[in-house]
Amino acid sequence: MTEIKKNNILINCNTIPVKNILDIIKNGEITLDEFITAGLSQETIKDVVLMQAKVKTETKTQEDIEALEKQKQINIDKIIKGKIFAEEIKGLINKKAITFDDISDAGVAPKIVNALKYYCSAEKITRSYSVEDLPSMEEGRTDVYFVGLKGSGKSTMIAGLLNIAHSTGVLLPDSYHAAGLTFQTNLIQDLTRGVLPLATPSGSYNYIAASLNDANNKRHPLNIVDVPGELYNSIQDNAEVSKFLKYINNNNKKILIFVIDSLEHENSSSNNTYDQSVVFPNILQIFNANGVLAKTDAIYLVVNKFDAIKDSKYAYDDRPNGDLALDFLNQDFLSLKNNCLAAREDNKNSIKIKVMPFSIGSISYGSILNTLEKDFAKTIVNQITKDSFVIRGGAGKVFN
Numbered sequence: 001m002t003e004i005k006k007n008n009i010l011i012n013c014n015t016i017p018v019k020n021i022l023d024i025i026k027n028g029e030i031t032l033d034e035f036i037t038a039g040l041s042q043e044t045i046k047d048v049v050l051m052q053a054k055v056k057t058e059t060k061t062q063e064d065i066e067a068l069e070k071q072k073q074i075n076i077d078k079i080i081k082g083k084i085f086a087e088e089i090k091g092l093i094n095k096k097a098i099t100f101d102d103i104s105d106a107g108v109a110p111k112i113v114n115a116l117k118y119y120c121s122a123e124k125i126t127r128s129y130s131v132e133d134l135p136s137m138e139e140g141r142t143d144v145y146f147v148g149l150k151g152s153g154k155s156t157m158i159a160g161l162l163n164i165a166h167s168t169g170v171l172l173p174d175s176y177h178a179a180g181l182t183f184q185t186n187l188i189q190d191l192t193r194g195v196l197p198l199a200t201p202s203g204s205y206n207y208i209a210a211s212l213n214d215a216n217n218k219r220h221p222l223n224i225v226d227v228p229g230e231l232y233n234s235i236q237d238n239a240e241v242s243k244f245l246k247y248i249n250n251n252n253k254k255i256l257i258f259v260i261d262s263l264e265h266e267n268s269s270s271n272n273t274y275d276q277s278v279v280f281p282n283i284l285q286i287f288n289a290n291g292v293l294a295k296t297d298a299i300y301l302v303v304n305k306f307d308a309i310k311d312s313k314y315a316y317d318d319r320p321n322g323d324l325a326l327d328f329l330n331q332d333f334l335s336l337k338n339n340c341l342a343a344r345e346d347n348k349n350s351i352k353i354k355v356m357p358f359s360i361g362s363i364s365y366g367s368i369l370n371t372l373e374k375d376f377a378k379t380i381v382n383q384i385t386k387d388s389f390v391i392r393g394g395a396g397k398v399f400n
């Protein structure tokens with residue numbers, strides 16, 4: 001722009017439309033300060049400043065859109081690579097950062113997308129009780145207790161066992177505890193739809209009265225208790241443990257299922273500060289001291305998350321799974337095994353000790369089940385049926 005043209009514009013600045021003034025400023029030909037010095041009206045100055053701010057915001061929005069798009073791509077990549085938890089995906093869906101269509105378009109299998117939809121929509125608020133509020137367990141059943149640290153897979157295993165018992169038709173109708181039945185139905189339904197149980201909150205317990213039918217059509221009534229793993233963190237002088245011991249203090253026969261988290265043990269970067277190889281023997285000792293073992297018919301040492309060690313530690317080992325579980329136990333939990341053997345001797349050698357592998361199947365996003373592994377669950381259900389109390393003449397209909 002020539003000096004003459006510039007002067008002309010400045011002299012006539014109050015006759016020029018705001019839009020043109022903005023363009024001149026934007027092109028760097030004349031500054032706003034120069035317009036002000038030349039006497040631009042207060043009103044036009046205000047308009048120019050406002051328009052400049054608006055343009056700036058619009059440009060920023062465009063930048064934001066690009067950043068959001070970039071972030072969305074990063075999240076989709078994490079989903080494709082499985083490096084994200086279902087809860088995080090739920091958060092992204094809720095704040096509309098991604099959609100289920102984006103997940104489908106990225107190539108995630110429809111079955112998994114459906115499970116994610118269910119996970120994101122399900123209320124997942126299950127009534128649970130403090131140990132004092134649990135209804136007392138019915139006498140004349142076999143008590144089945146799942147013992148394991150937080151995240152070891154107790155609730156998932158209960159869901160897996162009930163699910164297989166239901167789908168193979170051995171779960172009988174049992175209405176002794178209605179709230180437990182609701183909990184049981186939810187666990188079965190969630191798993192069928194590909195969703196694992198949520199972590200059991202601290203101080204929350206559930207009691208399920210369930211019955212299994214055996215090959216001779218005899219009913220095996222069970223008391224199953226799902227506990228928060230936190231209960232077992234610190235056993236000595238723990239008020240919660242005392243309450244729990246009081247709760248299970250009945251004359252029923254018992255099966256104890258020690259849920260060993262094989263993954264946790266292998267992975268030294270674990271965030272569980274409690275060492276299972278110390279905690280389990282302590283629990284066993286306290287059960288012995290409190291008379292629980294005197295009523296125990298069987299202890300199952302279950303090497304859980306077996307899929308994980310099968311893929312890593314035993315990737316090239318073609319021994320049967322049962323042998324591998326025993327090998328794992330001998331290597332990593334020998335003291336627990338020896339403590340169980342000693343406890344058996346203490347209790348007239350009447351406790352059966354069994355070692356078994358278990359895996360719920362392959363999992364995505366921490367909580368979504370890709371494929372349900374049935375055989376491990378079937379084996380454990382069969383063992384429970386073998387080791388549990390029978391009600392004479394208790395044949396029943398199949399649970400639907």
Ligand SMILES: Nc1nc2c(ncn2[C@@H]2O[C@H](COP(=O)(O)OP(=O)(O)OP(=O)(O)O)[C@@H](O)[C@H]2O)c(=O)[nH]1
Nearest residue numbers: 150151152153154155156200228229305359360366
């Ligand atoms: N790889 C693998 N992971 C599993 C398996 N079972 C459970 N998990 C994982 O372990 C997590 C914890 O399982 P839960 O069943 O909630 O464990 P829990 O023992 O009930 O834990 P608390 O309720 O906190 O005491 C699950 O969300 C899964 O991510 C399995 O068979 N294989």
Ligand SMILES: [Mg+2]
Nearest residue numbers: 154155199200
């Ligand atoms: Mg749990």
